[in-house]
Amino acid sequence: MDVLHRPMVFRGGLVLDATEYLGAMDILVHDGMIVAIGAPGMPVPDGAAIIDASRRLVHPGLVNAHTHGHGNLARSMGDRWTLELLLAAAPHMSPYLSAEEKRVSATIGAAEMLLKGCTACYDLFVEFPLPTEEGIAAVADAYAQAGMRAAIAPMMADMTVYEAIPGLMDVLPSHLKTAVAPLGLPPWQETIERMHAILHNWQGDRTKVRPAVAPTIPLHCRDEFMVACRDLADEFDVGIHTHLAESKVQAVAGTLRYGSSLTAHIERLGLLGPRFVAAHGVWLDADDMRRLGANGASIAHNPASNMRLGCGVADAVGMLAAGVNLAIGTDAATCNDNLNMYQALHFAAAASHARGPDPTAWITAPQVFAAGTIGSARALGFERIGRIAPGYAADLVCLDLDAPTLIPLNEPVTQMVMGEDGTSVVDVMVAGRFVVRERRLLTVDLPALAARASALRAEIDARSVASRRRFDAVAPIIGDFCPALARTEWHINRWCGC
Numbered sequence: 001m002d003v004l005h006r007p008m009v010f011r012g013g014l015v016l017d018a019t020e021y022l023g024a025m026d027i028l029v030h031d032g033m034i035v036a037i038g039a040p041g042m043p044v045p046d047g048a049a050i051i052d053a054s055r056r057l058v059h060p061g062l063v064n065a066h067t068h069g070h071g072n073l074a075r076s077m078g079d080r081w082t083l084e085l086l087l088a089a090a091p092h093m094s095p096y097l098s099a100e101e102k103r104v105s106a107t108i109g110a111a112e113m114l115l116k117g118c119t120a121c122y123d124l125f126v127e128f129p130l131p132t133e134e135g136i137a138a139v140a141d142a143y144a145q146a147g148m149r150a151a152i153a154p155m156m157a158d159m160t161v162y163e164a165i166p167g168l169m170d171v172l173p174s175h176l177k178t179a180v181a182p183l184g185l186p187p188w189q190e191t192i193e194r195m196h197a198i199l200h201n202w203q204g205d206r207t208k209v210r211p212a213v214a215p216t217i218p219l220h221c222r223d224e225f226m227v228a229c230r231d232l233a234d235e236f237d238v239g240i241h242t243h244l245a246e247s248k249v250q251a252v253a254g255t256l257r258y259g260s261s262l263t264a265h266i267e268r269l270g271l272l273g274p275r276f277v278a279a280h281g282v283w284l285d286a287d288d289m290r291r292l293g294a295n296g297a298s299i300a301h302n303p304a305s306n307m308r309l310g311c312g313v314a315d316a317v318g319m320l321a322a323g324v325n326l327a328i329g330t331d332a333a334t335c336n337d338n339l340n341m342y343q344a345l346h347f348a349a350a351a352s353h354a355r356g357p358d359p360t361a362w363i364t365a366p367q368v369f370a371a372g373t374i375g376s377a378r379a380l381g382f383e384r385i386g387r388i389a390p391g392y393a394a395d396l397v398c399l400d401l402d403a404p405t406l407i408p409l410n411e412p413v414t415q416m417v418m419g420e421d422g423t424s425v426v427d428v429m430v431a432g433r434f435v436v437r438e439r440r441l442l443t444v445d446l447p448a449l450a451a452r453a454s455a456l457r458a459e460i461d462a463r464s465v466a467s468r469r470r471f472d473a474v475a476p477i478i479g480d481f482c483p484a485l486a487r488t489e490w491h492i493n494r495w496c497g498c
């Protein structure tokens, strides 16, 4: 019998489901799915392969609700920078990439995530100036080859950061205005046409890799563009994902541009709904959260990135109270700087604690763990992942109970959220297939990947010299202008007449 189609039973592992610690259980897997769980020694079909899990803690694969595959080739290229500086650096860090560069960059992320217990992700990758069949196929193939599930969405925009932030272009001296002009993006209709064709022609197995639509930041997309993205997502029954109120600069700029909060504005455009995922939501008020919750939307909470870029600390507890589906992500390797979901869970807890001294107002470890499994799964649009239960996919992670971070095992959920760092991961299975076995990644040749990635990085740097110089020239201006904009809320109040 084909090994993939042979039943397999994990015997006697300690099982931590998304919302509950179940203690010692057997897990029967068949055809990529969990078909039964039961007391140790439960009867299983003849010929079932036996996996001894007696020194293992088994949890559902973690789900990364927000990352950027292209960012892996640009890992850690900046130190003290804000979101706006990062966006301005994109043309030299991740310029128009070849299909191979997209594939290699996504593969680096997939390899890291799988080795660190994460079995699915939402990837918003660079496809500027226009989305291409070739590019999206390369990214889809990277995940398929690595054996990881993904929702993949080329980022789309019709305005650059210079056009999106009110007043920024005005403060650039004329030679820099001229220097940033070529960065202008094609008319949105062209982008929508391309994306429509890509979704129309999509052949892939949507249970493994599914497409989605990503108008990257509302301020960077004209309203008609946002509405067209909404219609695309509806027509093809796919997710829609945008960066929402990530930095205070965006929140202020949104009020200046729309005369309301960003969230109120996109609700007016009809974007909010169960297929909608907002990354970040650091600068949301109670009304914004209520709008998102009432519409069944998700927030991909990326606390490590938010702190790294000086964006602030999102109110995850407020989001949960408003009925928002809370998901957790790492964000990109350019602003985190790893794709370690265990670390993202820890940051989510610690960030909540850092908001104030009242422990009853903090997110709990079980809430964080649920957000990083079933919450994120819902955000990705995969209905049968994120749990260890019959009828769910066999996306499982086995941790070594003899690893120091789990000795002794006192409080499994708290240890998972606060202490685990990925060093306990022994085996990782996706859809009933081992992709990590005995701590070794089976699907990617890491030394070959490292060699190719270094070579590609050098090629990208060589062709980005002028872009880098331009960034060096504009960076001090952005570095002055944006924090000042974030400080001038009085201006908005006056503009609003409040």
Ligand SMILES: [Zn+2]
Binding pocket: 066, 067, 068, 243, 279, 331, 332
């Ligand atoms: Zn992002």
